[in-house]
Amino acid sequence: MTGRNGIDPNAAAAPTLPPRAQVDGGARRLFLPPPYTQHRIETGDVHAEAVRCAQEEGAGTFVWSFADGLLAFAVVLEPEEKLREARLAFFAGMAALADALAAHCAPDKPLRIVYPDTISFDLARIGGARLSVAPGAGEEEAPDWMVFSVELIADRDHLPHPGMFPETSSLKEEEFDEPEAIVEAFASYLMLAFDRWRHQGIDAVIAPYLERLDPPMPKGARALADGDLVEREPSGETRRVDFLEALAACRWRGEKGPKL
Known part of the structure; x- marks a missing residue:
């Protein structure tokens, strides 16, 4: 993927980060x-705020928030590709998110993706992703x-009994590293994903995404066709899931954020 005035990396690996900075009041600055x-x-x-900023501030605008038990971040992209191809940047984002989380969690627990947009850790849902495109x-x-x-x-500190919601968990409960480190890692891994797309083609981005899909399937049993998930069952039958419909359903999210 190439970009206008923004995320079009040339580095072959995530950059080394310098010492962390602080903002006024002691809050951690990325x-x-x-x-x-x-x-x-x-x-x-943050998604709505990034959409609001997109027209004026353009590519690379990165909006984030860490408050009220929620870690949220959004990035503005300005692709040069036609929408049909540019939309596949969603999978670059998901792959980058998974890599960032995997770098900051216990390595002995499974980190998986539920097609197309949901992240789970040790079989519990911890969040997901969204995509918006400029109208017209x-x-x-x-x-x-x-x-x-x-x-x-x-975190789920506001819940009197988090165990009553076994389908979800939180970064705090699963002992992930500090949230800011996850966001910084995501930003770097996203650059790396776009670099791979640019130099190796979209398959270099799609393959890591497919490897993390739940439930696990043999290599080659899954593929993406214009974003649609195509699965070949052991019986020989083929199943296809529409990308845009699945993305619009946003099953992991309620009106105010991730479902608990």
């Missing part, structure tokens, strides 16, 4: 590579912008 411009918000929907772009046109965003359950 260190992000140069393509990104960060905006921290205390309340509200046709399938054969490059969209003015896209927004990829993530929401993760940082």
